Amino acid sequence: MSPTTATKPSTGGNGSKKLVIKPLKAKPTLPENFEEATWSKLQEAIQAVHGKKRVSTSLEELYMAVQDMCMHKMADKLYIKLQQECDAHIKVQVEALQTMLQLDAVAFLDRVDVMWRDHCSQMLTIRQIFLYLDRTHVLATTTAKSLFDMGLQLLGRHLQEKPQVQLHAVQGLLTLVERERKGESVDRVLVQNLVRMLGSLGTYLEAFQKPFLEDSHRFYQVEGVALMSEILVPEYLLHCEKRLSEEFERCTQYLDLSTRRPLIQAVEKQLVAEHLPAILERGLAALMDANRVEDVARLYVLSTRVGALDAMRAVFKDYVRSTGLRLVKDEDKDKEMVERLLELKSRLDEVLQKSLQRNESFSNSLKEAFESFINQRQNKPAELIAKFIDGRMRSGSKAGSEEEIEAMLDRVLVLFRYIQGKDVFEAFYKKDLAKRLLMGKSASIDAEKSMISKLKAECGSQFTNKLEGMFKDTELSADVMNAFRQSTHFNLRLPPGIDMSVSVLTAGFWPTYPVMESSLPQELDKSMEVFKDFYLKKYSGRRLVWHSSLGTCVIRAQFPKGVKELSVSLFQAVVLMLFNDVDDLSLADIQTQSGIEDKELKRTLQSLACGKVRVLVKDPKGRDVDDKDTFSFNQDFTEKLYRIKINAIQMKETEEENKKTNDQVLQDRQYQIDAAVVRIMKTRKQLSHKLLVAEALQQLKFPLKAADLKKRIESLIDREYLARDSSDQNIYNYLA
Amino acid sequence: MNIFSEVPEIQTLDMTRESVRKRISTLEEHWQSCGLNGHSSLQALSDLKAHIRWEAMSPDQFYKFYRYVFHICKESKKKHIKLPTALAAWQLLLPGRFRLLDRWCDFIVHKGKSLLVINEDQWWQVVDFSRTIHEDLSNFDPSGAWTVLIDEFVEFVRTQHSATAMIHFTKDGDPFSSSQYPETS
Numbered sequence: 001m002s003p004t005t006a007t008k009p010s011t012g013g014n015g016s017k018k019l020v021i022k023p024l025k026a027k028p029t030l031p032e033n034f035e036e037a038t039w040s041k042l043q044e045a046i047q048a049v050h051g052k053k054r055v056s057t058s059l060e061e062l063y064m065a066v067q068d069m070c071m072h073k074m075a076d077k078l079y080i081k082l083q084q085e086c087d088a089h090i091k092v093q094v095e096a097l098q099t100m101l102q103l104d105a106v107a108f109l110d111r112v113d114v115m116w117r118d119h120c121s122q123m124l125t126i127r128q129i130f131l132y133l134d135r136t137h138v139l140a141t142t143t144a145k146s147l148f149d150m151g152l153q154l155l156g157r158h159l160q161e162k163p164q165v166q167l168h169a170v171q172g173l174l175t176l177v178e179r180e181r182k183g184e185s186v187d188r189v190l191v192q193n194l195v196r197m198l199g200s201l202g203t204y205l206e207a208f209q210k211p212f213l214e215d216s217h218r219f220y221q222v223e224g225v226a227l228m229s230e231i232l233v234p235e236y237l238l239h240c241e242k243r244l245s246e247e248f249e250r251c252t253q254y255l256d257l258s259t260r261r262p263l264i265q266a267v268e269k270q271l272v273a274e275h276l277p278a279i280l281e282r283g284l285a286a287l288m289d290a291n292r293v294e295d296v297a298r299l300y301v302l303s304t305r306v307g308a309l310d311a312m313r314a315v316f317k318d319y320v321r322s323t324g325l326r327l328v329k330d331e332d333k334d335k336e337m338v339e340r341l342l343e344l345k346s347r348l349d350e351v352l353q354k355s356l357q358r359n360e361s362f363s364n365s366l367k368e369a370f371e372s373f374i375n376q377r378q379n380k381p382a383e384l385i386a387k388f389i390d391g392r393m394r395s396g397s398k399a400g401s402e403e404e405i406e407a408m409l410d411r412v413l414v415l416f417r418y419i420q421g422k423d424v425f426e427a428f429y430k431k432d433l434a435k436r437l438l439m440g441k442s443a444s445i446d447a448e449k450s451m452i453s454k455l456k457a458e459c460g461s462q463f464t465n466k467l468e469g470m471f472k473d474t475e476l477s478a479d480v481m482n483a484f485r486q487s488t489h490f491n492l493r494l495p496p497g498i499d500m501s502v503s504v505l506t507a508g509f510w511p512t513y514p515v516m517e518s519s520l521p522q523e524l525d526k527s528m529e530v531f532k533d534f535y536l537k538k539y540s541g542r543r544l545v546w547h548s549s550l551g552t553c554v555i556r557a558q559f560p561k562g563v564k565e566l567s568v569s570l571f572q573a574v575v576l577m578l579f580n581d582v583d584d585l586s587l588a589d590i591q592t593q594s595g596i597e598d599k600e601l602k603r604t605l606q607s608l609a610c611g612k613v614r615v616l617v618k619d620p621k622g623r624d625v626d627d628k629d630t631f632s633f634n635q636d637f638t639e640k641l642y643r644i645k646i647n648a649i650q651m652k653e654t655e656e657e658n659k660k661t662n663d664q665v666l667q668d669r670q671y672q673i674d675a676a677v678v679r680i681m682k683t684r685k686q687l688s689h690k691l692l693v694a695e696a697l698q699q700l701k702f703p704l705k706a707a708d709l710k711k712r713i714e715s716l717i718d719r720e721y722l723a724r725d726s727s728d729q730n731i732y733n734y735l736a
Numbered sequence: 737m738n739i740f741s742e743v744p745e746i747q748t749l750d751m752t753r754e755s756v757r758k759r760i761s762t763l764e765e766h767w768q769s770c771g772l773n774g775h776s777s778l779q780a781l782s783d784l785k786a787h788i789r790w791e792a793m794s795p796d797q798f799y800k801f802y803r804y805v806f807h808i809c810k811e812s813k814k815k816h817i818k819l820p821t822a823l824a825a826w827q828l829l830l831p832g833r834f835r836l837l838d839r840w841c842d843f844i845v846h847k848g849k850s851l852l853v854i855n856e857d858q859w860w861q862v863v864d865f866s867r868t869i870h871e872d873l874s875n876f877d878p879s880g881a882w883t884v885l886i887d888e889f890v891e892f893v894r895t896q897h898s899a900t901a902m903i904h905f906t907k908d909g910d911p912f913s914s915s916q917y918p919e920t921s
Contacts, residue, residue: 689881710884717857718815724857729864730881 035074038065039081042129046082049125050089052118059129067132075137079144082130086123087154093119094158097165105172112169113190116197123151156201169194170208174215177250181219192254204256212255213262216247220270228275233283237298240271244305273306280315288319291347296355313365320348320369328377337381338388342411345370370418375703379424379662385416386428387653389451394436395443405447413454420703422459427665430467431511431657437474438503438550469509477503480535489534495523502531504544512664516549518570519595521577549600557615559637566615567645571596571604576615584632587625603654605631613639613646669702673712676700678721681734689713689730760807767808775821777808782828791832799863802829806859816853819844826862834866836893843892851885858885 031037045062048055055062069078093115100111127134127147138144145153159166173194176186198204220243227236247267251260279299287295303312327333327340348366356362374381389412392405419425436442449471456464481501484490494500520528532544551570555577556563568576574594578585585593591601602625609618609631616631676699680692687695693709713732716722725731767777781788790801809825810817817825823844830837840862844851861883869876876882876890 690879693879706879707884707887710881710887713881714855714857714883718855724860724881729861732881 030072034072035069035077038069039078041065042078043081043085045129046085046126049122049129062129063131066130070132070136075133076141078130078133079137082126082133082147083150083154086126086151090119090151090154090158094155094162094165098162101164101168105168105175108168109172109176109190109194112165112172112197113193116193119151119155123148126151152200156203159201159203166203166207170198170211173208174212177212178215178219180250181246188254195254195256199256205258209256209259209262212259213266216263216266217270220267221274224271224275228278233279234287234292234295236275236279237283237295237302240267240302241298243267243271268302268306272302273308276303276306276308276311280312284312284315285319285323288316288323288348288351291351293351293354296351297357300356300359309359309361313362316362317365317369320366321373324370324373325376328373328381334380334384337384338412338415341374341381341415345411345414367418370415371420374415374418375420378703379421379665381415382419382421382424383428383658383662385412385419386425386432388412389429390432390436393432393443393447393451394441402444402447405444406450409447409451409454413458417458420701421665422463423668423702424662424665426463427511427661427668430470431653431661433467433470434510437470439552466509469506473505473509474503477505480504480538483538484531484534487534489530493530493533495526498523498527500527500531502535504535505547507545511661513547513549515545515547516571516597516600517595518548518574519593520548520570520574524570524573554643559615560635561638563642564637564639565643567643569604571600572608572646575601575604575608579616579633584630586630587627590631605629607646607648611646613644615646669700669704670712672700672702673704673709674716677709677713677716678734681722681732685734686725687732689732692732760804763804764807768812774809774811774818775824778821778825778828781805781808781825785828790829795867798833799867802863803860805829806856816855817859819852819854822854822859830863830866834862835871836866839893839896840889843889846892847888858883861886 041057042062042065045055045057066078069075097108097111097115100108103111130147134147138146144150173191176191180186195204195208198208227239231239244264244267247263248260251257251263255263280303284296284299287299299312300309303309324341324344327337327344330337333340352358352363352366389409392408416422416425433448436448442448452464452467452471455467484502528546535544536542548570552567553570553573554565554567555573556565557576566572566576571594574596575590578590578593587601587605590596590605591598594601596604605616605618605625606623608614609616610623610625615634615637617634618625619630619632673696676696677692680695680699681687684692692713693706696709697704713722717724717732720735722732723735725733788801790798793801805825806817809821823841826834826837827841834840865882865886873890873893878887878890882890
């Protein structure tokens with residue numbers, strides 16, 4: 001405290017007094033034994049603190065004593081003395097621990113803990129007493145450490161001198177952690193305290209973390225190997241996840257945060273990364289088969305952690321490819337192929353969405369895998385997809401509501417997108433569509449149109465041009481028929497008892513049908529003439545070709561047991577009408593009178609005499625029609641219904657039809673190849689074989705073997721569109 | 737026999753497409769005016785072997801001559817040679833020039849009914865093949881521009897080769913092992 005204060009007198013007063021401050025006459029001196037006496041007082045206090053005894057002097061007095069010593073420039077000495085005092089004490093404590101090394105690790109930890117807590121509380125008390133020293137001398141002197149840090153430094157040094165103590169303590173910690181990993185509960189607070197001690201002493205990294213990580217690696221390595229052979233993959237994945245969260249928690253609970261990264265990495269490496277190839281190989285396919293979305297998600301997360309997503313993706317892709325290939329190659333179940341593929345696709349989509357976090361590269365792999373397997377079996381999948389849609393679009397199918405049909409179409413279109421041979425699809429789709437339209441079998445024109453617009457969006461208007469033309473034709477035909485019905489032709493010239501409806505088709509739009517000749521009954525022949533006359537008057541210059549094979553008739557039959565209306569194909573009608581005059585006819589008779597081609601006639605007769613509904617009787621009985629068979633009118637025919645459909649054979653695809661459609665596609669492809677090659681050569685004039693092949697393959701959108709392409713090139717050489725260069729046979733020249 | 741007076745001339749023709757074409761078509765007409773085409777032309781060639789001496793021609797000369805043979809041996813108004821004629825022509829012309837000739841003929845016979853005629857491109861390719869491809873086929877490039885017929889031939893030779901190699905292996909296997917360890921048996 002400063003002894004004097006100067007106050008400035010107020011200015012302006014007259015004759016003001018002056019206050020004069022004078023220094024002391026004699027400098028005050030310290031008592032002789034001031035240093036010793038004060039120190040001994042302090043020393044006593046320190047020892048009392050160390051000995052956990054009551055301090056006899058009041059803390060304030062002690063504080064003052066420290067302050068006094070510091071004021072009198074004895075701070076330096078005081079610091080050193082204090083340090084010595086603490087040093088001696090700590091040395092004793094550490095040595096005491098040294099004698100307890102034989103204790104088991106955990107019991108030993110308790111002692112260390114006690115020592116550490118005592119040390120901390122004692123150092124705090126001492127610091128309170130020596131607060132003035134700490135605040136002034138220590139701050140001013142760069143070499144001196146704050147009192148608490150000094151205590152730590154001393155402790156650290158003594159522990160260093162007795163390395164077994166720390167080693168034993170760390171051993172104890174590791175044992176505790178291992179016990180906890182094995183499921184025992186341990187005193188986490190104890191561990192936490194000691195970890196903090198190591199942290200404070202600055203030996204955490206070197207003395208603890210290093211052996212701890214080594215230990216963790218070892219532990220999880222053993223565990224990983226053992227568990228991989230013991231438990232199933234899903235359980236293993238669960239276990240990994242559990243371990244990771246445990247270790248994560250361990251770090252937040254009682255380890256230093258800096259340990260988290262390397263520790264988690266250790267678990268990831270030993271439990272996951274080391275075994276991931278095996279897990280993927282053994283587990284992924286099974287998990288996918290069983291649709292275990294959560295387990296796959298777990299695997300995905302783990303793979304992400306160890307940076308093995310690429311490996312997982314490869315296995316995933318293989319899985320999709322091999323599973324799909326199995327479906328595609330399963331010829332016995334061709335009929336279900338599309339359904340099964342759709343099921344697979346939706347299953348995979350679910351996995352992609354729920355387990356794989358919609359990962360883009362996985363989604364791409366999925367796509368690639370589908371593209372690869374679906375095109376493994378030439379053209380069959382394309383054909384089956386077209387037929388699948390046909391099945392759903394036909395009337396009487398149980399496809400469900402409009403929305404359901406829409407959804408189904410969208411899903412099928414996804415498969416369609418993967419198909420390379422889109423021309424095959426087009427051919428079959430067109431053929432089936434034609435039948436649906438011509439025979440009025442389409443369940444919903446709206447659905448048909450929606451499908452066309454989807455195809456258009458997918459493949460462009462060129463693809464759907466003809467399909468759209470078919471719709472236009474049916475609409476136009478309806479108009480033509482309306483006009484016909486109101487015309488005099490219809491009302492006056494048609495044979496009595498006959499109604500007729502004609503579809504006029506534009507030849508280019510529809511599939512080509514073989515013209516099947518037959519001699520029609522007079523009434524029908526006449527009707528056709530009438531229509532032809534009517535139509536050509538309206539649209540002169542056109543040529544009408546009748547396609548009898550596509551015609552349908554409804555005829556009334558008078559059976560002895562009742563009148564029935566039969567819905568039949570035109571050929572069936574032609575055959576049945578022969579029986580108007582006679583009751584029995586041989587196959588040969590029928591053939592000469594009807595003029596229907598042999599194979600088609602047999603098919604027709606089979607449907608009339610051997611099917612579910614038998615309006616004719618075949619003699620001898622049997623499923624197949626033979627050349628020597630005779631047929632007779634079925635006198636005993638009965639049937640509950642009045643109107644009976646027996647024209648299902650028309651809707652059904654025959655083998656020849658299937659083959660024809662396929663051949664047609666192949667034929668079209670040849671033209672496309674020729675056109676592509678000529679187009680390329682026309683612009684390039686001269687091109688090497690390899691470049692030509694590459695460019696042609698790029699232009700052509702269907703799968704193509706190199707040999708097929710070569711054959712077309714040879715054919716073009718033969719037809720003198722191209723020639724080999726006279727100097728290098730690998731180069732072609734375009735011949736203008 | 738003035739029909740062969742052109743042969744030396746053919747050998748020295750320059751190879752531009754148009755001139756060759758023109759020349760060849762006049763030759764062809766000439767032969768046909770003598771009543772020779774198809775197999776009868778080949779017969780005539782064979783009778784004149786000593787006169788023409790194609791085995792003594794340089795590769796380039798032979799190449800031109802070979803090409804010329806196609807045109808005199810083809811059926812009139814057609815663009816190909818019948819297979820038996822082609823086969824006979826190869827057997828007449830190519831000995832000493834095509835190491836795999838026997839294999840080639842085997843292959844052609846093996847093709848049977850699926851191959852009835854040889855067109856000009858195929859005809860040329862045979863001699864190209866004989867000129868450029870090693871006997872062991874080591875420098876054959878399947879992605880090259882060879883006609884499919886040649887590709888198939890190479891395939892044929894390779895499968896036959898591996899089949900015969902197998903037989904050799906089993907034949908040699910036994911005596912080899914017994915002779916190596918005579919004491920033990």
